[in-house]
Each structure stands twice: as structure tokens, then as C-alpha cells.
Amino acid sequence: MISSIHSNQPFAAAGAEDNSVQTYLEDAINKLRDSGLRITKSRVQLLSTLARGTEPLSVEELHSLVGEEGCDLVTIYRSMLVFEEHGLVQRSFRYNGTTVFERMKDATPRYRVFCKESHKFAELNEDLSGPVRGAILALEEALRARGYAKVTHLLEFFAVKTDQSAPAGNNRLATVAAPAAQV
Numbered sequence: 001m002i003s004s005i006h007s008n009q010p011f012a013a014a015g016a017e018d019n020s021v022q023t024y025l026e027d028a029i030n031k032l033r034d035s036g037l038r039i040t041k042s043r044v045q046l047l048s049t050l051a052r053g054t055e056p057l058s059v060e061e062l063h064s065l066v067g068e069e070g071c072d073l074v075t076i077y078r079s080m081l082v083f084e085e086h087g088l089v090q091r092s093f094r095y096n097g098t099t100v101f102e103r104m105k106d107a108t109p110r111y112r113v114f115c116k117e118s119h120k121f122a123e124l125n126e127d128l129s130g131p132v133r134g135a136i137l138a139l140e141e142a143l144r145a146r147g148y149a150k151v152t153h154l155l156e157f158f159a160v161k162t163d164q165s166a167p168a169g170n171n172r173l174a175t176v177a178a179p180a181a182q183v
Helices: 019-034 041-052 059-066 073-085 126-145
Strands: 089-093 099-103 112-115 121-124 157-159
Touching: 019 041, 041 059, 041 073, 041 099, 059 073, 059 099, 073 089, 073 099, 121 126
Parallel strands: 112 157
Antiparallel strands: 089 099, 112 121
8 A cells, every 4th residue: 555655756556545534645645745744654644544444443443453463542633633534534523522623625614414323424415514514614713803813613413313214324314394594
């Protein structure tokens, strides 16, 4: 997977690796390098693990996936803070308060609901998340106009899915019938 952490092309092809994963890794490494940060084997392993993930992962889950020899828990905690500061990962929470991280796929924040029974995230579609995103952007701009800087936010929804008629594996939520103000 890693040919060298000091070459111009730090990744060797690992078969039919997803282009979005490869692009994310290259962009992340360039962003860290441009910020004057070292590109360590541990950081590359963590970014690679996050890039392949389908669900947000806790620090402990990342530690389990990269292994004891990959890096220790303190390194993972510190790396996640650096990655978050540089826009490489997005932080969210599970209903029990566990902090989880996932790669940032684009600059647009994603909003999801976490099912407390299945322990899975379902992403809200644009019909649901668009108005929320618009309201949050307006609030962030109002805060900046009042002199606040480095404005960020976290928004999480937690629920138990009672309608089991949706097809298995459908992780995109359809528009609900109730108006957004009542949801």
C-alpha cells in the first residue's frame, strides 16, 4: 500500500482501489504538507483507514483497525484533532456520546440520523438537509457579523427506526410528509 512516505508518490496501487479514496489520500497529504506538517506513517495509515470507511469510526475502532504496531491511542487522538483542524475529517457523535470521525468528502456538511438500535448512520437527503444547512449558514454569518471567528457547529439526530418497510441497505432518507418546521 505505501511505497514510501518520502517519495512524490507515496501510494502504490492496491488493486482496484477506489479513485475517491486515492484522491482523498493524495489531497489530504498535500494539505498537511502545505501546512508544514510532517507526513508520518501513522498519519498515512489513519487517513487510509478513514478513506476506506463506510461509517464514522471512534478512536478505539481506528486503533483496532490500524493495530498496536500502527500507532498508539494518543497518536490517534492527536492526529484526529490535526485532521479536523485542516478539514480532512468530520467529527460526529453516537447517541451514547462516543466521538466518531469520518473523512470529509466535500466542504458541504452532511447531516444524518443515528439509529440507536441498529447503530447505523443514515444520511439525510438534500430535501431534508438543505433547509437545515441554509439556516445554519445564516446563523454562522450572523455570528461572524457580531465579531466571532472560526465558527463551527455540530448537529446530530438520534432516533429508533420503527418503519422497517424500507429496503435493506437504503441509507438515504426520503423526504418526510410533515413540513420541516414540524420535524
